Amino acid sequence: MKKKFLMTPVVLLMAALLLISCTSDNPQWKQLFNGKDLSDWDIKIREFPIGENFGNTFRVVDGKLQINYDQYDDAFKKRYGHIFYKDPYSYYLLAVEYRFIGEQPGDGEGWAIRNNGIMIHGQTPESMAIDQDFPNSIEVQLLGGTGKGERSTANLCTPGTQYVRNGEIVTTHCVTSSSKTFDGDQWVRVEVLALGDSIIKHYVNGEEVLAYENPQLDPVNGEKTGKLLTGGTISLQSESAPTEFRKVEIVDLEPYKNDTEKLQTIVDQVLAEDQTTPQN
Secondary structure, X not given: OOOOOOOOHHXXXXXHHHHHHHHOOOOOOEEOOOOOOOOOEEEEEOOOXXXXXXXXXXXXXXXXXXXXXXXXXXXXXXXXXXXXXOOOEOEEXXXXXXXXXXXXXXXXXXXXXOEEEEEEEEOOHHHOOOOOOXXXXXXXXXXXXXXXXXXXXXXEXXXXXXXXXXXXXXXXXXXXXXXXXXOOOOOEEEEEEEEOOOEEEEEEXXXXXXXXXXXXXXXXXXXXXXXXXXXXXXXXXXXXXXXXXXEEEEEEOHHHOXXXXXXXXXXXXXXXXXXXXXXX
């Protein structure tokens, strides 16, 4: 006689939880910066080989990722640098919470005052020339107010790239967003929605401030359009403005890229949540 297997209440509960976990879509923010060290990140500073953190430019201070120049031996000398996360991404929501701290080195460029950036869809540090200033990428420019007039943040700059906006190819190096100005050392949250080679949007403290599409490399051989960028590296910039980041996090949207309706639902869901850490 065959014995019948009877599911106990505990087994039933476990099965139900497993089913829910497999069928629900509740993506979570993944912390790219662990608050302890710079593991999982690669450093590339102009005129130095990969991995050489000249002047301790990139460091962890009180649980924050800090970019500083107080240990430079003489001056900045255009030693532009970037710290790259180890994995590339294509479809994602990226967020940073940053603020400007301290004073710029005296020989820093005027345009670089309270100026930093998030580089997305970028080239790898291994592919950069030893004296290359910036990776070919899309830059989400982070600007702080100077106390004199308006100065938006989450702007767009294009080292080695271009893009399409309102149906037209844009070759202008930098364009401003519609964000307000953030003076002083207040924390600002910037989010970036990147959907492969289609749409990219910038958000500041939960408000959309810029949108464009078809990120691409600068064209060659007289062509008007360049190679579309479907994804790439993510890096944080060092161009002479002392800055610190208390969050660098991402939601990977790759699993939903072929389901437009679900993708939109997930994006709306994540963006609707207030993730900003209180000021301190």
